Amino acid sequence: MRMGFERIASEEIWQGHIGGVRVDTFRYDDGExxxxxxxxxxxxxxxLPFDGERIWLVRQPREPVGEQMLLELPAGKLDVEGEGLEATARRELAEEIGMGARSWRHLVSFYNSPGLLAEENHLFLAEDLFDEKREAEENERIEIVPLGIADLDETIPRLRDAKTLIGLLWFRAFLAGR
Incomplete structure (x- = not known):
């Protein structure tokens, strides 16, 4: 059963550097x-940087969830005014692993935790990789981790990061359809 709704009130409770918290009230079609x-x-x-043999991941601390070194795909916020999705992906790839790519393909967009978090994530496949100057952000502690395609199925069950699980499962399906 499909039920429509509209936002009828919104109050910002807190605003930080990355995001904020608000309390919204919604009215559904049935009046509730x-x-x-x-x-x-x-x-x-x-x-998802792929050089034909390996996917390039990063391992970094994720303090909010108490993970000392979480294995992830390179990623970043849409935090530069006027910068498009692919331009942000290009910047993040260079910042996090010091690579660029000649071929870019948008695979899918998804919500990480839509019951609480208003964040849409856009997954890109980057191929035909080349070295690029790495300019890591301040306070980033990143280890670059190449993952051979032969190790993909063994690695997926050990992952804890949602965007990386989504990305690698999409990639596995992409490879099967090639």
């Missing part, structure tokens, strides 16, 4: 109202 706490976020890109 519901209040939701929402974490706002500008959105993000995730890059």
């Amino acid at each position: 109202e519901a209040t939701r706490e929402i974490v706002s976020h500008p959105g993000a890109v995730t890059v």
Whole structure:
């Protein structure tokens, strides 16, 4: 059963550097109202860099979830005014692993946790890779991790990061359809 709704009120509770928290009230088609706490976020890109033999991942600390070194695909926020999705993906690939790509393909867009977080993530496949100057952001602690295609099926069950799981499962399906 499909039920429509409209936002009838919104109050910003807190605004930080990356996002904020607001309390919104919604009215459904049947007249019932519901209040939701929402974490706002500008959105993000995730890059799946593939050189024909390996996927390039990063391992980095994720303090909010208590992970010392979480294995992830390179990714970053849409935090530069006027910068498009692919341009953000190109910037993040260079910043995180010091590579560029000649071939870019948008694979899918998805919501990470739509019950709480207003963040849309855009997954790009980057191929025909080349070395590019790496300019890591301040306070980033990143280890670059190449993952051979032969190790893909063994690695997927050990992952804890949603965007990386989505990306690698999409990539596995992409390879099967090539």
